[in-house]
Amino acid sequence: xxxxxxxxxxxxxxxxxxxxxxxxxxxxxxxxxxxxxxxxxxxxxxxxxxxxxxxxxxxxxxxxxxxxxxxxxxxxxxxxxxxxxxxxxxxxxxxxxxxxxxxxxxxxxxxxxxxxxxxxxxxxxxxxxxxxxxxxxxxxxxxxxxxxxxxxxxxxxxxxxxxxxxxxxxxxxxxxxxxxxxxxxxxxx
Ligand code: ADP
Numbered sequence: 001x002x003x004x005x006x007x008x009x010x011x012x013x014x015x016x017x018x019x020x021x022x023x024x025x026x027x028x029x030x031x032x033x034x035x036x037x038x039x040x041x042x043x044x045x046x047x048x049x050x051x052x053x054x055x056x057x058x059x060x061x062x063x064x065x066x067x068x069x070x071x072x073x074x075x076x077x078x079x080x081x082x083x084x085x086x087x088x089x090x091x092x093x094x095x096x097x098x099x100x101x102x103x104x105x106x107x108x109x110x111x112x113x114x115x116x117x118x119x120x121x122x123x124x125x126x127x128x129x130x131x132x133x134x135x136x137x138x139x140x141x142x143x144x145x146x147x148x149x150x151x152x153x154x155x156x157x158x159x160x161x162x163x164x165x166x167x168x169x170x171x172x173x174x175x176x177x178x179x180x181x182x183x184x185x186x187x188x189x
Pocket of ligand 1: 036055056060063090093
C-alpha cells in the first residue's frame with residue numbers, strides 16, 4: 001500500500017499530540033515535528049541549533065528558508081520515503097506549504113488533517129490542566145497566534161481541496177476513530 005503523507009493541524013489543547021501518536025501506530029508513518037528537530041539541533045549544539053536558539057527562546061518563528069531546508073533534508077531520507085510521514089508544526093506559513101508541495105512533486109500529500117476543536121473548548125481544557133504557562137493571558141496569546149499564523153496556511157490547503165476537517169470533540173477513542181476513517185478514505189490531491 002502507498003505510504004500516507006500527512007500534515008496535521010490543531011490548536012493547542014486540541015489533542016494533536018495524542019492523536020499524532022495514534023496516527024503513527026495505525027499507519028506506521030514517521031512523526032516529523034519541526035519543533036522537535038529544532039530542539040534536537042539546539043541540544044546538539046550544531047550551527048543550525050545556535051542560529052535558531054535565540055529565535056525559539058523569544059517565541060518567534062524560524063525563517064522559512066531554514067525551516068524548509070531542515071524538512072527537505074528529512075523528507076528525502078529513505079525511512080520517510082518508504083513509510084510516509086505525519087508532519088506536525090510544519091508548514092506554518094503559506095510559503096512553507098508551497099515549498100512542501102513542490103518538494104513532494106508527483107507524490108503529493110495524502111491529506112491535510114485539521115483537528116477541529118472550538119476556541120471555547122480548548123480554552124477550558126488548557127485552564128483545566130493548570131500548567132504554569134497556562135495563565136488566562138498566556139492562553140489567549142497563544143491561541144491568537146494560531147489564528148494569525150496557522151489559519152491562513154490551513155486556508156491555503158483548503159483552496160487546493162486537501163483539507164479533511166475532523167471533529168475533535170468527544171472521547172480520545174472517538175476522535176481517533178474519526179481520524180483513521182477520514183485518512184483511510186483520503187486519496188490525496
Ligand atoms: P509551539 O507549538 O509551542 O510553537 P513547536 O514545538 O511546534 O511548539 O515549535 C517550537 C519552536 O520551533 C517555535 O516556537 C518556532 O520558533 C520553531 N518552529 C517550529 N516549527 C516551525 C515552523 N514550521 N516554522 C518556523 N518556526 C518553527
